[in-house]
Amino acid sequence: MITCPSCARAQSPALVCVGCGAPLGANLDLFAALDLPRRLTIDPAALERAYHDLSRRLHPDRFAAAPAKIRAASLRATANLTRAYRTLRDPAARGRYWLELHGRKLGDDNQRVPAELAAMVFETQERLEELRDERTPEALAGARERRLSVDAALAAAGRALAENFARWDAAAATADDERETRFAELKAVLSKIAYLTTLLRDIDRELETARAA
Numbered sequence: 001m002i003t004c005p006s007c008a009r010a011q012s013p014a015l016v017c018v019g020c021g022a023p024l025g026a027n028l029d030l031f032a033a034l035d036l037p038r039r040l041t042i043d044p045a046a047l048e049r050a051y052h053d054l055s056r057r058l059h060p061d062r063f064a065a066a067p068a069k070i071r072a073a074s075l076r077a078t079a080n081l082t083r084a085y086r087t088l089r090d091p092a093a094r095g096r097y098w099l100e101l102h103g104r105k106l107g108d109d110n111q112r113v114p115a116e117l118a119a120m121v122f123e124t125q126e127r128l129e130e131l132r133d134e135r136t137p138e139a140l141a142g143a144r145e146r147r148l149s150v151d152a153a154l155a156a157a158g159r160a161l162a163e164n165f166a167r168w169d170a171a172a173a174t175a176d177d178e179r180e181t182r183f184a185e186l187k188a189v190l191s192k193i194a195y196l197t198t199l200l201r202d203i204d205r206e207l208e209t210a211r212a213a
Contacts, residue, residue: 002026005069015077016057022066023058025076030084030097040098040165042088051085091161092193095186098168106187114192117153124150124199128206135210143210147203154196160189 002013006022013026015033031038034050058081063074087093099105113121124146131139164185171178 005067005073015054015081021057022070023063023074023077025073025080027076028080029101030080030087033080033084034088036088038101039169040094041162041169042094044089047085047089051081054081091158091165092190092197095161095165095190099183099186099190102183104183104187106191113195114188117192117195120149120153121195121199124203128202131206131210140207140210143203143207147200147207150196150200150203154193154200157189157192157196161186161193164189 001010002024003010004017004019004022004024007017007020009017009019011018011024013028013032014024015026015028016022017024029038034047034054036042036047036050055078058074058077060071060074060078063071066074087097096106127139127142127146131143133139164182167182168186171182
């Protein structure tokens with residue numbers, strides 16, 4: 001339970017008092033902070049509505065003349081809300097947070113280049129090395145071609161992540177002996193997304209450098 005710093009009402013932890021509407025600044029998980037069910041598949045429109053509604057209700061400017069404890073609660077609640085929104089609106093960040101909620105992390109085995117991406121990484125590095133050395137139209141074309149391939153692979157990984165989310169949500173209400181399999185799948189696709197995102201950033205950086213030369 002938490003006590004409202006404005007009306008002293010005792011209630012379940014929340015960002016906003018159910019009695020007077022004052023900020024509570026409770027430390028909540030990110031789904032609860034946005035008053036969303038703890039599900040990996042999120043309606044973007046619902047997320048936006050929840051965030052903007054709570055932002056208006058909790059904004060520190062509304063409590064500028066309030067007692068210090070209420071101002072402090074507003075700042076804590078706003079920080080928690082902002083973190084929740086930024087994390088949950090990004091599917092990869094949402095997946096990493098899901099692991100965190102369950103006491104998991106990607107771990108050392110998921111920091112290595114995924115085996116199925118090794119050939120793509122090697123070929124991309126070759127094309128970028130050619131671009132650094134030559135700056136020719138052919139080298140530029142090769143780098144742009146690799147960018148299209150990496151972008152397509154990233155889109156496919158995003159679809160795989162959405163499918164993993166759907167499997168989690170479908171089994172959320174029942175005991176499931178395949179949880180470890182789903183965790184392994186989630187870690188694998190998050191690792192793939194991280195590598196592809198980095199690879200895409202490297203390509204864009206080299207292409208920008210080539211254009212500026």
